[in-house]
Amino acid sequence: MPKNYEPLDTTSDVTTTTTLLHEAIPLTGTIASGTYGTLANGGNIKNYTHGMFQSVYDYPYLSSSANHIFDLTAGYDEGSALSGSSSRVQQKKKINLYNQFAQVLLGYTGSNNIVEIFESDLDYGDNSNQMKEVLFVDFSRLIVKDQVKPGTFSMVLGTGSWSGSFNRMEGGKSALVTLTDKSASADGTNTKNTIGGDYGVLWASGSNDATTARGYGDLRGSTRKAYGVVFYQAGIAILTSSIFSVDGAGSGVNLADFYKHPSLGNQTINQTLTGSSISGACDALRHRISNISFNNTTEINSKIYFCRVPHNKYNYSANPTYTSGSKIIVKSVASDSPISYITTVGLYNSSNELLAVAKLSEPLRKDPTNDITIRVRLDY
Amino acid sequence: MAFLDNSGDIILDAVLTETGRKRMADGNFSISKFALGDDEINYTQYDKNHASGSAYSDLEIMQTPIFQPLTTTAAAINYGLLSLTNVGVLYMPAAEVNELINQSLAATGSVYYVAVNAATKTNLVTDFGGTTAGAPYVMQAGSNSARSVLFEFGINSSDIGATAANRSAYISNMNLLDSGISVSADSRFINGVMQITRNSRFSNNANNDLTAVINTEIVATSTAARNLDNYNEYSCRCIDDLIFVPSTNTATSLSAITGPRGTLGALNIDVLTELKTESGGTRSTLWNNYGRLSQTVAAGSSKTYDLIDTMVYIVGDTTGTSLQIPIRLARSTN
Numbered sequence: 001m002p003k004n005y006e007p008l009d010t011t012s013d014v015t016t017t018t019t020l021l022h023e024a025i026p027l028t029g030t031i032a033s034g035t036y037g038t039l040a041n042g043g044n045i046k047n048y049t050h051g052m053f054q055s056v057y058d059y060p061y062l063s064s065s066a067n068h069i070f071d072l073t074a075g076y077d078e079g080s081a082l083s084g085s086s087s088r089v090q091q092k093k094k095i096n097l098y099n100q101f102a103q104v105l106l107g108y109t110g111s112n113n114i115v116e117i118f119e120s121d122l123d124y125g126d127n128s129n130q131m132k133e134v135l136f137v138d139f140s141r142l143i144v145k146d147q148v149k150p151g152t153f154s155m156v157l158g159t160g161s162w163s164g165s166f167n168r169m170e171g172g173k174s175a176l177v178t179l180t181d182k183s184a185s186a187d188g189t190n191t192k193n194t195i196g197g198d199y200g201v202l203w204a205s206g207s208n209d210a211t212t213a214r215g216y217g218d219l220r221g222s223t224r225k226a227y228g229v230v231f232y233q234a235g236i237a238i239l240t241s242s243i244f245s246v247d248g249a250g251s252g253v254n255l256a257d258f259y260k261h262p263s264l265g266n267q268t269i270n271q272t273l274t275g276s277s278i279s280g281a282c283d284a285l286r287h288r289i290s291n292i293s294f295n296n297t298t299e300i301n302s303k304i305y306f307c308r309v310p311h312n313k314y315n316y317s318a319n320p321t322y323t324s325g326s327k328i329i330v331k332s333v334a335s336d337s338p339i340s341y342i343t344t345v346g347l348y349n350s351s352n353e354l355l356a357v358a359k360l361s362e363p364l365r366k367d368p369t370n371d372i373t374i375r376v377r378l379d380y
Numbered sequence: 381m382a383f384l385d386n387s388g389d390i391i392l393d394a395v396l397t398e399t400g401r402k403r404m405a406d407g408n409f410s411i412s413k414f415a416l417g418d419d420e421i422n423y424t425q426y427d428k429n430h431a432s433g434s435a436y437s438d439l440e441i442m443q444t445p446i447f448q449p450l451t452t453t454a455a456a457i458n459y460g461l462l463s464l465t466n467v468g469v470l471y472m473p474a475a476e477v478n479e480l481i482n483q484s485l486a487a488t489g490s491v492y493y494v495a496v497n498a499a500t501k502t503n504l505v506t507d508f509g510g511t512t513a514g515a516p517y518v519m520q521a522g523s524n525s526a527r528s529v530l531f532e533f534g535i536n537s538s539d540i541g542a543t544a545a546n547r548s549a550y551i552s553n554m555n556l557l558d559s560g561i562s563v564s565a566d567s568r569f570i571n572g573v574m575q576i577t578r579n580s581r582f583s584n585n586a587n588n589d590l591t592a593v594i595n596t597e598i599v600a601t602s603t604a605a606r607n608l609d610n611y612n613e614y615s616c617r618c619i620d621d622l623i624f625v626p627s628t629n630t631a632t633s634l635s636a637i638t639g640p641r642g643t644l645g646a647l648n649i650d651v652l653t654e655l656k657t658e659s660g661g662t663r664s665t666l667w668n669n670y671g672r673l674s675q676t677v678a679a680g681s682s683k684t685y686d687l688i689d690t691m692v693y694i695v696g697d698t699t700g701t702s703l704q705i706p707i708r709l710a711r712s713t714n
Contacts, residue, residue, distance in 0.1 A: 001562070001607045002415035002460025003700040014411075307414045313463035314416050318473070318700025320459070323424040326471045326537045326639065329423045330437075334470040338440070339426075343446050344417035345392070346457045349410050352604055355400035356411065357456045359449045361384040361391045362677075363421060363442055368467050376394050376414075 005348060006313065012305045020297055025143050027069065027292040029156070032056050040283040047279050052093055053138075054282035071138040072282035073097055076241075076273060077117055088274045093226035097278070099237070101136060105196030106230055118225035118238055120201060122192040129226065131240035133273055135285050135294075144235030149295040150184040150191055150200055153230045155237060156290040159244065162257040162266065165288045176290055177243065178205040181230050197233030201226045204243070239285075244269040259284035300379045307345055307374040315340055315368055339367045345374055383445040383539070386619070395449045397456065398608075417457030420444050453607050460700055466554055467697050473548065473556050474536040475703040476636035477529065477694065479516075482531040483594045486516040491689065491708040492529055493677075495520045496648060496656045500685065500712035507678035521709070522650035524596050528574065529647040529705055532621050533558045533696055534637035542625045547640040557642050558696030559618055564605045565649060566690045567612040569666060569709060572600050573692075574648035576615035582644045583622035596648050608693070614696075618643035651709060655688075659713050667711065674713050686711040 008014060036043040036059070043060035053073035059066040075098035076082050083095065099115050106116035106124055116124055124224040137155070158165030160175035167175055184190045184200030191198045203224050228239040244258045245268060257266035259275055272281050288368070315338040316322070322329060322340075330339040341363035347356040358376045366372060384393055385545040396404070403409040425440040450456055465566045479486040488508060495501035508514030519527050540546050551557050563573050574596035605611035621641035623634050635641055654664040663686065667673060671688035692705040 001605075001695060002417060002457050003697065004463040005413040005415045006463075007413045008411060010412075100620075224388065305411060305414070307416075307668075309416065312465060312467075314461040315467065316462040316464045316469065317418050317421075317423070318459040318462055318702070319421060319423060320419070320702065321473065323472050324424070325539075326474045326535045327539065328470055328472060330426050330428070331470055332428055334468045336470075337549050338464075338467055338469065340416075340461050341418050341421045341438070341441055341444075342416045342461065343420050343444075344449075344457050345394075346415045346417060347411045348413050348415065349403065349408075350412045353399050353403070354397050354453045354456050355403055355409060356394055356396050357449045358392045358394035359384060359446050361393070361446060362386040363418070363446070364390065364446055365438065365442070366416075366461070374392065376392060378394055378396065 002346065003318065004307070004314070005352070006307070008305055008307070013308065015304050015306075017302050017304060019300045019302065021300055022149055022295045022297055024295050025293060029289040029291050031058055031069065032286040032289045036060050039287055040279075045286070051090065051278055052097065054279050054286075056286070067142055068140040069143060070140055071136075072285055073136045073138070074273060074281035074285075075099075075100075075101070075134060075136070075276050077132040079117075082133055082270055082274050084109070084274070088279055090275075093278060094273065097136070098132075098134065101236070105194060105199070105234060105236065107195040118229065118240075120228060120240055122190070123199060124192065124194065131228070131238065131242075133241040133270070133280065134228075135239045135241065137237040137239070137285075139235040139237075141235070141294060145296040145298040147197070147233040147297045148230060148235055150186050150198065150232055151182060151295045152293075152295040153200070153202070153237070154178060154180045154182075154294065155202070155239075155292045157243065158288045158290050159255065161255075162260045162287070166290055179203065179227055179239070179243075180205060191232070194231075197231055199229045199231045202228035202230055202237065202239070230279075241269045241273060244288075302377050302379045305347060305376045305378070307376060309342075309366065309372040309374065311368050311371040314342070314366055335368045337369065339365060341365055342372070342374075345376055347376065347378075382448055384448055385412045386445060393449055394653045395451055397451050397453050399453055415457060416461040416463060417459065419458050420446055452609075454609060456607065458607065462700055463675070464555070464678045466600040469554055469556070471535045471537060471540065471550055471639070473533045473551065473558065473642050473696065473699050473701050475531055475533050475694065475707045476536060477531050477703070477705070478636040479530075480634060480636060481530070481590065481592055481603050483577070483592050484516075485519050485527045486618065487706075488517045491706045493518045493652075493708050493710055496651050496709055496711045497521075497658055499658050503683045503712045504677065504685075504710060507683055521648070521656070522572070522574070522598070523648070524574070524575055525648070528594070528596050531645050531647070531694065531703055531705075532635060532641055533618065533643045533645075533699070533701060534621060534635075534641035535639035540639040542623070542635070542638070542640050543566070544622075544624055547624075547642065550640050551642045556699055557639065558698045558701065559643060560697040561616050561618055561645055562695045562697060563599075563614045563647065564608055564611045564618050564693040564695075565614070566600075566610055567672065568610055569651055569655060569688060569690055570612075570649045570692075571652050572598050572602075572650035573614045573616065574646070574650065575614075576619055576644065576646035578617065578619070580619050580646070582619060583656055584624065584626065584632065584634055586627040588626035588628070588632055588634070594646055596646050598650060611693075616645065616647075620644075621633050643696070649692065649703065655709065655711065659710070659711075663711075663713075670708070677710070682714070684713045686713055687708055
């Protein structure tokens with residue numbers, strides 16, 4: 001227990017700072033679609049009896065080593081053309097899910113408190129580019145941390161046939177479509193603020209080929225098209241179903257076999273959303289995820305304590321080895337300078353309780369000829 | 381606990397302690413001061429006479445690997461660096477147990493026996509040699525008995541004569557007099573320590589005639605020790621140690637310190653009531669949980685005892701000089 005303490009002046013010896021730490025998060029599609037078993041029964045895929053969503057882990061989820069990576073679910077607005085007769089499979093749940101995401105991320109509109117509709121643009125109140133039938137990819141806090149870094153999100157999907165989702169198509173065109181928020185920036189450029197945080201638009205990039213793939217447009221020209229949004233703080237990507245079907249302008253691809261239902265056979269995405277369970281739609285999307293990557297962000301708030309050691313203090317030690325026969329070992333005569341070696345900095349409250357401790361990687365010599373400032377940073 | 385990487389620039393690895401996290405949860409995390417430690421350093425590695433010169437004296441010390449920080453408050457800074465204003469200090473007080481006078485308790489088997497009740501004391505004295513020979517080895521818990529653990533602070537070097545003038549020059553005037561001490565004791569067994577009374581006296585005259593009036597009194601108030609789990613800390617006093625070299629001799633047999641003496645302290649302890657039950661009474665589970673049951677302490681004796689070993693820590697308030705007193709609590713079982 002130390003006997004000598006040095007006060008810290010809260011105005012001159014303590015300061016705060018904030019830094020952002022980014023980590024690259026690459027998620028290979030095989031984790032979602034087959035590393036731990038044949039679709040749809042991967043050991044890392046967890047389905048629930050309620051059937052509302054599906055969880056993807058990085059390892060068979062029964063293992064304590066498994067980490068939760070993301071959840072998948074699907075839904076549509078009650079005003080969607082898909083909303084209809086009671087014969088729709090899990091229709092109520094799909095509508096409830098759409099509303100749940102919309103009310104949390106976009107809020108309500110109008111005097112009747114109608115939930116906003118997702119739109120694949122930054123002006124979510126203008127009712128254009130509405131996404132009424134969507135697939136949700138909800139990333140775990142474990143990998144998103146504080147938020148997805150704007151401008152770094154990328155998701156590559158296969159738009160080929162069910163049996164060859166990622167294979168090249170006729171004419172050598174790629175079946176892969178990349179959705180990216182590349183135009184967004186951490187300074188707020190090309191992002192929109194909502195009650196659910198900021199979001200950016202996911203634009204399609206046909207492929208890495210010079211040839212634009214299958215009518216998805218290209219980021220490089222005016223033909224670019226948006227197929228979803230990504231909410232950065234929430235860590236949620238929302239994809240419109242039209243990415244797997246022909247949109248209103250006749251663009252895109254109308255996949256007849258978006259999903260191969262175990263008993264009903266091939267289904268388009270609209271048939272999947274109406275005629276298959278939510279977990280079926282999730283299986284279909286997993287089957288077509290080639291790659292996902294983004295940078296996450298951790299906001300680190302730090303308090304820095306400048307521990308100033310004056311020249312005339314802490315030059316002696318109570319260490320039992322400091323003396324031999326009461327004589328200070330580092331001195332031969334009284335006029336020699338006392339010397340001590342600092343290895344540890346203890347930070348205390350006014351009651352002398354040790355609240356934090358810092359260790360130097362090597363001893364620091366202290367004698368009356370030097371004063372030292374040790375900068376201790378505590379991150380929160 | 382691994383070592384820190386010391387292959388490159390000096391880095392600082394900082395962590396919150398358990399107490400720090402607790403205070404943060406309570407909403408009263410407020411750092412207001414700092415202290416420095418050097419627990420890993422072994423100063424005996426300092427080579428004042430290094431063949432290559434004084435620049436190499438601390439070569440070994442500077443290569444000492446440093447542990448990563450612990451989050452427990454124990455072992456964070458056990459001793460600490462001192463801010464003595466006088467750079468001319470060459471000798472620092474040491475602490476030594478005095479077993480030389482009639483009022484002092486002596487160790488047997490390197491531990492100090494504390495009987496938890498009068499019957500146990502009687503039996504132990506008998507086992508240790510009888511009323512006269514065995515008495516120096518036993519004191520009774522919570523009793524201002526004839527003996528206690530006595531310890532002295534002073535310059536334990538024959539370089540300096542143990543004169544009154546040197547006591548002033550090397551201790552008092554250097555602000556190295558430990559008039560107060562902190563005593564840390566395990567609160568699971570010990571609920572009070574006994575300090576030396578203010579009017580006690582420890583001195584000799586020119587003929588080496590001893591004046592030793594040593595009484596103890598209970599110190600019941602304590603605070604939780606900040607660097608030891610389950611320990612309470614007691615603030616105790618010391619009195620002036622006025623044993624000087626007699627005019628007729630060059631040394632004295634009254635002190636454990638060779639050079640000038642600073643202060644003297646005395647220690648006894650009081651224990652929990654449940655530990656004091658006599659052999660016919662209910663045995664506390666503490667004896668079984670933390671000690672050994674029905675042990676003999678002397679060869680050939682049929683007397684048996686429950687024993688608990690514990691350590692009491694003494695630290696000088698001024699110099700940080702420390703002493704560890706190994707205590708053996710004993711309860712007679714037959």
